[in-house]
Amino acid sequence: MEKTFLMVKPDGVKRGLIGEIVSRFENKGYTLNRLKMVTPSVEVAEAHYAEHKEKPFFGELVEFLTSGPVVAMEWEGEDIVAVSRLMIGKTKPLDAQPGTIRGDFASTMSQNVIHGSDSVASAERELAIWFAEIASHVS
Numbered sequence: 830m831e832k833t834f835l836m837v838k839p840d841g842v843k844r845g846l847i848g849e850i851v852s853r854f855e856n857k858g859y860t861l862n863r864l865k866m867v868t869p870s871v872e873v874a875e876a877h878y879a880e881h882k883e884k885p886f887f888g889e890l891v892e893f894l895t896s897g898p899v900v901a902m903e904w905e906g907e908d909i910v911a912v913s914r915l916m917i918g919k920t921k922p923l924d925a926q927p928g929t930i931r932g933d934f935a936s937t938m939s940q941n942v943i944h945g946s947d948s949v950a951s952a953e954r955e956l957a958i959w960f961a962e963i964a965s966h967v968s
């Protein structure tokens with residue numbers, strides 16, 4: 830069974846969307862294996878967004894992710910990586926279809942409520958960051 834890493838970002842937590850987001854994946858039939866609410870350290874945020882290190886918005890990404898508590902989760906289910914990306918919707922607000930999480934709740938590219946791994950390899954890498962190897966840095 831496939832696993833993925835999903836995270837309610839600080840804006841989603843502040844706006845009271847944890848229950849709504851968790852419900853969508855529960856209603857879909859997926860299994861929530863692990864969940865924790867933490868304010869990420871800069872180290873964890875930088876590790877999570879390592880692939881965007883050279884992007885002009887990297888600093889903004891890290892600053893945003895460390896701005897408050899997030900809900901980090903491991904979910905499991907058939908084809909969950911691809912299906913959860915469909916449920917999350919596109920990053921660009923103009924492309925995010927109504928009915929998707931971002932389509933329904935996000936209006937900007939930078940504060941978009943939820944993160945979901947984009948491949949099985951990313952899911953493994955991100956789950957290791959948030960739940961194992963450097964979990965001691967998550968304060």
Ligand SMILES: Nc1ncnc2c1ncn2[C@@H]1O[C@@H]2COP(=O)(O)O[C@H]2[C@H]1O
Nearest residue numbers: 886889890920938939940941943944945
């Ligand atoms: N042009 C951009 N400006 C600011 N943030 C961006 C831009 N493009 C992508 N992002 C953010 O980068 C994040 C990378 O992964 P996420 O799925 O968490 O969500 C993405 C967006 O929030």
